[in-house]
Amino acid sequence: MARIRKRKYGPGVPPPQERKPFRDVSTCFREIFGSKSYKVCVDGGFTCPNRDGTCGTGGCVFCGERGAGEFITGNGIREQISSAMEKARLKHRAEKFIVYFQNFTNTYAPVPVLRAKYDSALADGDPRIVGLAIGTRADCVSEEIADLLAEYARKYYLQIELGLQTSDDQTARRINRGYESKRFTQAVEILRQRNLNVVTHILLGLPGETKEHIIRTVDFLNRHDIQGIKIHSLYVLAGTRLAQQYQNGEFEPITMAEYVDWAVYVLTHISPKLIVHRISGDCAREMLVAPEWIMKKKEIMEQIIQTMEKNGWKQGEFFSEQPFQIPSEIFQKPK
Ligand code: SF4
Structure with a gap:
């Protein structure tokens, strides 16, 4: 007997994923590449200067033992890519792919090593692979590395993902990020001098942060030329320092209502030109300690969209154009 699908959103109302009041990345990628595109995540075998003792040990308090990318399967870059592409093709009907070097710090190696790893992602010339996304830290972006990245940007779509998390240096110390926010300013400047596409990650609900911090982080971002x-x-991921803090009662996650409120603030105050790549976290169920609501990705998205719709708000509704300015006293180029 055929199953009757319940109409959840009312007659004529499309599901949330089809009515986003922001510049959603899937739509943008479809416009750029002409078909459904999907990021396939790769563990390139990197480490992080915040783990190996170069600038710190133990990593950021929330960072899991794999340095993100807990869903990745397969050995070696090529195998991981083939397996992820096949899954995305079957599950999401994706036709074009962007290889995302996700785990740890993917510009933390000498240039020849970086080149070899990026090349191996593109090695067989598969025309379905249209781009690279490189996740890294602001203090691992040098002129030399940016020159290398610019070479790939001449042939492929390229985005550099900088995990800022917050603009607040006190929070940065609390979470053991290992660099000050002025380093982000320097990294963006280096990348934008080469016209490279910068995607910034921020985290809502960091220890000790309130909505006030989010407001300041958004203001900070709005002063940078990011895309x-x-x-x-x-x-809270199992096995992290944040998990210990949570278990000791030193850290309490924010509620879903707070998250929705803060995310809506971000979306309505960033530039309408920015592409929004994500509006919630993504955690492997078996690794999650708290909060439970993080697994309700559809509900989170729906609440964000409904809040914006109810108020008639769109991305950038309250954005005010500010001159792009790097305070001269903090700008010193890294070696
Ligand atoms: S910079 Fe990234 S990989 Fe390094 S410790 Fe922090 S979260 Fe983990």
Whole structure:
């Protein structure tokens, strides 16, 4: 007997994923590449200067043992890509792919090593692979590395993902980020001198942060020439220092209502030109300690969209154009 699908959103109302009041990345990628495109995540075998003792040990308090990318399967870059592409083709009907070097710090190696790893992602010349996304830290972006990245940007779509998380240096110390926010300013400047596409990650709900911090982080971002944003909800992963703090009662995650309120603030105050790559976190169920609501991705998205719709708000509704300015006293080029 055929199953009757319940109409959840009312007659004529499309589901949330089809009525986003922001510049959603899937739509933008479809416009750029002409078909459904999907990011396939890769563990390139990197580490992080915040783990190996170069600038810190133990990593950021929320960082899991794999340095993100907990869903990745397969050995070696090529195998991971083939398996992820096949899954995305079957599950999401994706036709074009962007290889996302996700785990740890993907510009943290000498240039020849970086080149070899990026090349191996593109090695077989598969025309379905149209781009690279490189996740990294602001203090691992140098002129030399930016020159290398610019070479790929001449042939492929390229986005550099900088995990800022917050503009507040006190929070940055609390979470053991390992660099000050002025380093982000320097990295963006280096990348934009080469016209590279910068996507910034921010985390809502960091220890000690309130909505006031989010307002300041958005203001900070609006003073930078970035092209995209990922808004993540902080969650507690098993085995992290944040998990210890949570278990000791030193850290309490924000509620879903707070997250929705803060995410709506971000979306309505960033530039309408930014591409929004993400509006929630993504956690492997078996690794999650708290909060439970993080798993309700559709509900989070729906609440964000409904709040914006109810108020008649769109992305950038309250954005005010500010001159792009790097305070001269903090700008010193890294070696
Ligand atoms: S910079 Fe990234 S990979 Fe390094 S410790 Fe922090 S979250 Fe983990």
